[in-house]
Amino acid sequence: MATAAHDMEAVRARFPALSSGVAFLDGPGGTQCPQSVIDAIAGYLRESNANLGGAFAASRRSDALVALAHETAARFLGCRAEETAFGPNMTTLNFALTRALGRTLAAGDQILVTRLDHDGNVAPWLELAHDRDLTVDFVDFREDTSLDLDDLARKLSQRTRVVAFPLASNALGTMPDAARIVALAHEAGALAWADAVHFAPHGPIDVEALGVDVLLCSPYKFFGPHLGLAYGREELLRSWRPYKVRPAADEPVGHRFETGTLAHELLAGFVAAVDYIDELGWEAIRAHERALGRHFLERLPESCTLYGLPTMDGRTPTFAFRVAGVTPGDVAQRLAERDIAVWAGDYYAVEAMTRLGLQPGGAVRAGFVHYNTFDEVDRLLEGLAVA
Numbered sequence: 001m002a003t004a005a006h007d008m009e010a011v012r013a014r015f016p017a018l019s020s021g022v023a024f025l026d027g028p029g030g031t032q033c034p035q036s037v038i039d040a041i042a043g044y045l046r047e048s049n050a051n052l053g054g055a056f057a058a059s060r061r062s063d064a065l066v067a068l069a070h071e072t073a074a075r076f077l078g079c080r081a082e083e084t085a086f087g088p089n090m091t092t093l094n095f096a097l098t099r100a101l102g103r104t105l106a107a108g109d110q111i112l113v114t115r116l117d118h119d120g121n122v123a124p125w126l127e128l129a130h131d132r133d134l135t136v137d138f139v140d141f142r143e144d145t146s147l148d149l150d151d152l153a154r155k156l157s158q159r160t161r162v163v164a165f166p167l168a169s170n171a172l173g174t175m176p177d178a179a180r181i182v183a184l185a186h187e188a189g190a191l192a193w194a195d196a197v198h199f200a201p202h203g204p205i206d207v208e209a210l211g212v213d214v215l216l217c218s219p220y221k222f223f224g225p226h227l228g229l230a231y232g233r234e235e236l237l238r239s240w241r242p243y244k245v246r247p248a249a250d251e252p253v254g255h256r257f258e259t260g261t262l263a264h265e266l267l268a269g270f271v272a273a274v275d276y277i278d279e280l281g282w283e284a285i286r287a288h289e290r291a292l293g294r295h296f297l298e299r300l301p302e303s304c305t306l307y308g309l310p311t312m313d314g315r316t317p318t319f320a321f322r323v324a325g326v327t328p329g330d331v332a333q334r335l336a337e338r339d340i341a342v343w344a345g346d347y348y349a350v351e352a353m354t355r356l357g358l359q360p361g362g363a364v365r366a367g368f369v370h371y372n373t374f375d376e377v378d379r380l381l382e383g384l385a386v387a
C-alpha cells in the first residue's frame with residue numbers, strides 16, 4: 001500500500017541507514033538522518049572548523065553558521081532568533097533553565113508536572129524543589145491516558161509558579177490539550193513550560209500560537225544530530241540571572257544560556273534537518289503517519305494489550321503495548337532478531353509506567369515516523385503474532 005502524500009521511495013533514498021533492511025521503528029528514541037544532514041556535518045568539519053570571533057575565514061564562516069542556526073531554530077519554533085538556545089540535549093538545557101528560574105522562586109512555591117512527562121521534564125523540578133524547598137505536584141491522566149485537566153485545575157493554587165507538561169507523551173503517544181493547559185497556567189499566574197521532544201518529528205511547532213513561555217526539543221528526534229534546543233520568551237529570559245562565564249556575551253539574550261563552545265558541526269546538521277522537513281512539508285508527513293498508525297491499530301494481534309488511545313485522534317503514531325506471556329525485553333530481542341528495531345522498558349517515562357502498573361519491565365514501544373512503510377508495520381505485526 002502507498003500513500004499519495006509522499007513518494008516513499010524518494011524519501012527513503014535520502015536516508016542511507018534505511019537501505020540496511022532494518023525496520024527502524026525506534027523513532028521516539030531517535031531518528032535516522034538524511035544524507036544532507038550527514039553532508040552538512042562533514043562539510044563543516046572539512047571546510048569551516050573553527051571557534052568564533054576570529055579574523056580568519058573559517059572563523060567568520062562559523063560565526064555565520066551559528067547565526068543561521070538560530071534563525072533556522074526561530075523558523076522551526078515560530079519565535080525570534082534571540083529567543084533560542086542550543087545545548088547538548090534537552091535534559092541539560094532544562095536543568096540549566098530551571099536552575100536560572102529557581103533563583104526567582106521562594107520556599108513554598110509550587111510546580112506542577114504531569115504523569116505523562118518524560119523525566120527530563122520532571123527531575124529538574126524535583127532537584128530544584130530539593131534545593132529551594134518548593135513543592136512539586138503531579139497532574140494525573142485518565143483511564144484512556146488523556147491528561148486530566150480537572151485534576152490540573154484542582155491542583156493549581158496561588159503558589160503555582162510553573163505548569164510543566166509535554167506536547168506529546170514519548171511513551172504512550174498521547175497529546176494533551178496544550179492550548180487549555182497554557183490558558184489554565186496563565187490564568188493562575190504560572191509559566192507554561194512545554195516539552196516538545198516527542199512531538200517535534202510529528203507536526204509543526206508555533207510557540208507564539210501555543211502561548212508557552214518555555215519550550216524544549218531535541219533535533220536528534222527530528223532527523224538531525226544529537227543536540228538540544230530551547231525557546232524562552234525574551235522578557236522572561238531577560239528577567240533571569242543566568243549561570244554563565246563573565247566574558248561570554250550577554251546578547252543575543254538566548255546566548256546567556258549557551259555555556260561554552262557549541263557543537264558547530266551539529267548546528268550545520270540541524271539547519272539541514274529543518275531544511276529537509278520544510279522541503280517535505282508537514283502535511284505529507286502527518287497524512288502518512290496517520291495512515292501508518294491506523295494500519296497498525298486495526299491489525300494489532302489479540303495477544304497484545306495497547307496502553308494508550310485506540311485511534312489516531314489526539315496521539316502520535318507511538319504505541320506502548322505488552323504481548324501476553326512474553327516480557328517486553330524478550331519481545332524487543334525477538335524483533336531485533338528479525339531486523340526490527342523497537343524499544344522496551346520505561347523510556348524514562350517513569351511516572352506513566354508506574355501509574356499504569358507496568359513496572360518493572362515497562363512495555364514494548366514501537367514508533368513510526370514519515371520514512372517508515374506499511375511493509376515495515378506489517379513486518380512488526382507478523383513478528384508480534386509469533387513473539
Ligand SMILES: Cc1ncc(COP(=O)(O)O)c(C=O)c1O
Nearest residue numbers: 089090091118120170197198218
Ligand atoms: C518527551 C521527551 N522529553 C525529554 C527527553 C530527553 O531528551 P534529551 O535526550 O535530548 O535530553 C526525551 C528523550 O527521549 C523525550 O522523549
